Structure formats: C-alpha cells, structure tokens
Amino acid sequence: MPLLKTVAFVHTLLAGHVVAGARVIDATMGNGHDTLQLARLVGEAGHVYAFDIQRDALAATAARLGHENLQARATLIHDSHAHMLDYVSEPVSAIIFNLGYLPGADKSCATQANSTLAAVKSALTLLAPGGLLLIAIYWGHPAGADEKEALEPFVAQLSPEQYRVLKYEFINRANPAPYLLAVERFTN
Template sequence: MPLLKTVTFVHTLLAGHVVAGARVIDATMGNGHDTLQLARLVGDTGHVYAFDIQSEALAATAARLGCENLRARATLIQDSHARMLDYLSEPINAIVFNLGYLPGADKSCATQATSTLAAVRNALTLLAPGGLLLITIYWGHPAGASEKKVLEPFVAQLSPEQYRVLKYEFINRANPAPYLLAIERFTN
C-alpha cells in the first residue's frame, strides 16, 4: 500500500474509528471535505457538528453535503471552534482539526494559536473514552508556525494514563510539510 498524504491518512483513521451512530466534530469546516467524510461514516443515526467562522465555509460545506443528500446528518455552526462547549456537552467519538486557512479565500483569516489551543482543550473534555482527536498542522505560514509552537508541547504533556499521542509526519520532504497529531483517549 502506498504511503498516504496527510489528509488522506486522516480520512483513513476516521474510517477505521467512526461507526454508524457516532457523534463527531469537524472543528475547522473549511470547504467541507472532512465534514462530508464524517457524514458518510456516522450514518443515519449519527451526527456531525461542524464549526467555521466564515460564511463561505458554511455555504461550500452545505453544498458539498447536499450533493450527496447528507445535509441532515450535519449541524453547521458559524462560530469559533474555541466555543464548541457553548454548543455541545455530550460525549464525542471523534474530532478533527484541519488547521490553517480556507483554501481559495483570504489567507489572512487563518486559525490562530490562542483559539486553537482553547479549542483543543475543550475538545479533550468532550472526547469520549475510546475517542479520537486528529489535528493536521500546516506550519508554513506565520499563524501555523505559532500553532505548532503551542500545540506540540501541550499534547506532549498529556497524561499517558489517559491518552495515546502520535505524531505522523514526513521526514524526507522539505519543511514545512503538514503533519498530523493523533490523540486517542482510553480512560475516563
């Protein structure tokens, strides 16, 4: 099997983890690719909660879901991922962050270290035992470099009695190549 691009690897991990009936979050909706993948996986009895601050992201994602008649499986929320606790309190089976900026839109509107760290902290409080949290970091722009600087030390100090933390990255590509932090919660 060939090695996978980071986003493809994220979808592979999700497919092996998210089952019908799951409750999941796409913390950075973007153009809706992760939201769509999650909507496919949760089936008719599960649900996706997707966050983005840009109206263009919600429109693109709604259209993408609509093309596959999956719009009813997702709640699209125009708000910061850092405010997810304002909308959710139930245990969540999987949470995905694809950091950076909306492809094809204003690159100055990118995820930021402070709100992303707050969102990851909140995500961990929602993550159910056995849950999976995936964070793709694009650190080739200033905001992404700042996110890398705060997120890596934060996830590295997570309790090994509660979490498994993996870093999936290419080591033979010119940096700054995107990479994945994968966190699995295995206890209450």
C-alpha cells in the same frame, strides 16, 4: 500499503474509529471535505457538528452535503471552534482539526494559536473513552508556525495513562510539510 499523505491518513484513522450512530466534531469545516466524510461515516443515526468562522466555508460545506443529500446529518455552526462547548455537551467519538486557512480564500484569515489551543482543550473534555482527536497542522505560514509551537508541547504532556499521542510527519520534504497529531483517549 504505501505511506499515506496527511489528509488520506486522517480519513483512514477516522474510518477506523467512527461508526454508524456516532457523534463527531469537525472543528474547522473549511470547504467541507472532512464534514462530508464524517457525515458518511456516522450514518443516519449519527451527527456531525461542524464549525467555521467564515460564511464561505458554511456555504461550500452545505453545498457539498447537499450534493449527497446528507444535510440532516450535520449541524453547521458559524462560530469559532473555541466556542464548541457552547454547542456540544455530549461525548463525541472523533474530533478533527484541519488548521490553517480556507483554501482559495483570504490567507490572512487563518486559525490562531490561542483560540485553537483553547478549542483543543475543550475537545479533550468532550472526547469519549476510545475517542480520537486529530489535528492537521499546516505550519508553512506564520499563524501555523505559532500553532505548531503551542499545540505540540501541549499534546506531548498529556497523561500517558489517559492518552496515546502520535505524530505523523514526513521528514524529508524541503518545505514545511503538514503533519498530524493524533490523540486517542484510552477506554477505562
């Protein structure tokens, strides 16, 4: 099998962890690609909670879900991922963060290190045993570099008795290539 680009690897990991009936979170819905993939995976009995602060993201995601008639499988939340605990209290089997800015939109409106770190900490409290937290980091812009500096040391210090942490990164690219931090909570 060839090495997968970061987003393809994310979807492969999600497919291996998310089963029909699962509850999951897309912490940064963007244009809805991850939300749609999660809605397919959770099936009719599952549910996706998707967050974004931009109305354009909610509209694009709603349209993408509507095209496949999957709107009922997702709750689209117009709020920061840092407030996910205000909306979700049940354990979830997967959480995806695709950091950066909304493709095709204002690049100055990007995820920020402080709110993202708070959201990741909240995500860990919601992650069910055996659950998977995926963080795609795009660090080729100033806000992304700040997120990289905040998130990587944080996940690196997570207890090895409770979590397995992976960094998936191509290291022979000239530009700062996006990479993935994957955190799996052990089943106790």
